[in-house]
Amino acid sequence: MNPFNLAGKVAIVTGGNGGIGLGMARGLAEAGAKIAIVGRDQAKSTAAAADLTASTGAEALPFIADVSVSAQVERVVAEIVTRMKRIDILINNAGINIRKPPQDLSEDDWRNVIDVNLTSAFLMSKTVYPELKRAGGGKIINIGSMTSIFGAGFAAAYATSKGGIVQLSKSLALAWAEDNIQVNAILPGWFDTDLTERARAEISGLHERVLARIPHGRWGKPEDIAGTAVWLASPASHYVTGIAVAVDGGYTAML
16 A cells, blocks of 8 residues: 555645645655646636646646635635535645835735735635544645744845745644644755746845755755655545644755
């Protein structure tokens, strides 16, 4: 019996239409799961779902919603249940960043980052909870960051939201353990994605400083995070809950 087998499971991946979200969705699809990609960009989400189905053979469907808005969360979860019949796994990956010194952050900037990165994870988890309980248990994986561990002067709202992801994961793990729901966090380091490409353009010398600190000597690729996601989504991690796993090539080991 393969403890990493996800055949018959339905997984939601918010922000699963690109970057590490798509990398994790691909890993779960290759392990046998059906994938619900939830994003705000319909064209991008539709293309990502089609690519997953073509490359893995797994059923993958796009769903359009802003997961920081409770009414849209309730609607999209209901749509997923209607079309895919169940929910077993939730990956809360939707996220944004606004890079400014904290004194230059507006209240709207702050609320936008907190709502998309942290409030959305709470709303999705709360809304999916009855479906996971009905299924006899399930997995929630919240995507934090290496800034869940240390601060970021150029991204105070982002670091705050990602620190909150770890505490949310621990709190949900404690609350829902009796329902056989495991809740964990993944803390990605520097990955080569569209988001970090913009960071390299905005922050002079960032690329060189990052490489100098990563023992592996390279930026992460989306597929580098897939294995950790599959482990935390699978029966192999049934006795693992409330933890935060750094996937960063050793970056945070040098604290």
